[in-house]
Amino acid sequence: KMLRGIGVHHFQSHHKPIQCNHRIRSYSSIPQGMTLQGLADGVLAGDRSCLSRAITLVESSRDDHQLQSSEMLAYINTKQKQKYQNVLTGKPSTFRIGISGPPGAGKSTFIETLGNHIINTNGSKVAVLAIDPSSTRTGGSILGDKTRMEELSRHPNAYVRPSPTRGTLGGVTRSTSQAITLCEAAGYEITLVETVGVGQSETAVDDITDMFLLLASPAGGDELQGIKKGIVELADFIIINKADGALFPAAKRHLIITISSS
Numbered sequence: 001k002m003l004r005g006i007g008v009h010h011f012q013s014h015h016k017p018i019q020c021n022h023r024i025r026s027y028s029s030i031p032q033g034m035t036l037q038g039l040a041d042g043v044l045a046g047d048r049s050c051l052s053r054a055i056t057l058v059e060s061s062r063d064d065h066q067l068q069s070s071e072m073l074a075y076i077n078t079k080q081k082q083k084y085q086n087v088l089t090g091k092p093s094t095f096r097i098g099i100s101g102p103p104g105a106g107k108s109t110f111i112e113t114l115g116n117h118i119i120n121t122n123g124s125k126v127a128v129l130a131i132d133p134s135s136t137r138t139g140g141s142i143l144g145d146k147t148r149m150e151e152l153s154r155h156p157n158a159y160v161r162p163s164p165t166r167g168t169l170g171g172v173t174r175s176t177s178q179a180i181t182l183c184e185a186a187g188y189e190i191t192l193v194e195t196v197g198v199g200q201s202e203t204a205v206d207d208i209t210d211m212f213l214l215l216a217s218p219a220g221g222d223e224l225q226g227i228k229k230g231i232v233e234l235a236d237f238i239i240i241n242k243a244d245g246a247l248f249p250a251a252k253r254h255l256i257i258t259i260s261s262s
Contacts, residue, residue, distance in 0.1 A: 039054055055182055096208065118190055126157065129176060129191065159183065159186070
């Protein structure tokens, strides 16, 4: 599972990289005149605007954009092969952490604190992919998680990207894995993936990360019991958040119940 954090699995693609010198068909997030190779090289150079545009490209559902994103990712993966040769020595270059939990457990606040701690402790660059639910009626999404990470989103060594699910189940989007690859290519050593509020089957984040954290609130015993079948068995760590002050006894009881029922 550790190798998934390095992105080695992306290098096993059977299709050959395609020449990336044609111009991207213009749409709002890509400047006219930019080539796929120019966009990919910008990502590899750590350009934040190029990273955002590249993620927008892989998130697009248009057939031509999907083809272009496949070409771009193949080009980036080819360029990254030499960079990740230290995988063979057992020294990972990147690490992916999935963070899930019921609504109101404090995922965004926890991620901002964790992200700032990682950056300030060892100077690593941190990317956050925050997944927001989409309306089943309009298809729209508020994408408000970034507003709860105000300090982290302003840090020069952090990158926060909210994305809508667009109806995809599992707690992540269909393009989250590709977005992680792009963040790693841009030089972000740690990627934190915040899922939407979880249910029993929303466990897809475990398949694309190296560590899976489950957050719960002190008074959420029944709530956690309702989601435990699909989540608790997969979690590497269960964290009872907001466990201070008057809530500490409740958090302790919750932890005991969780451990005994998992």
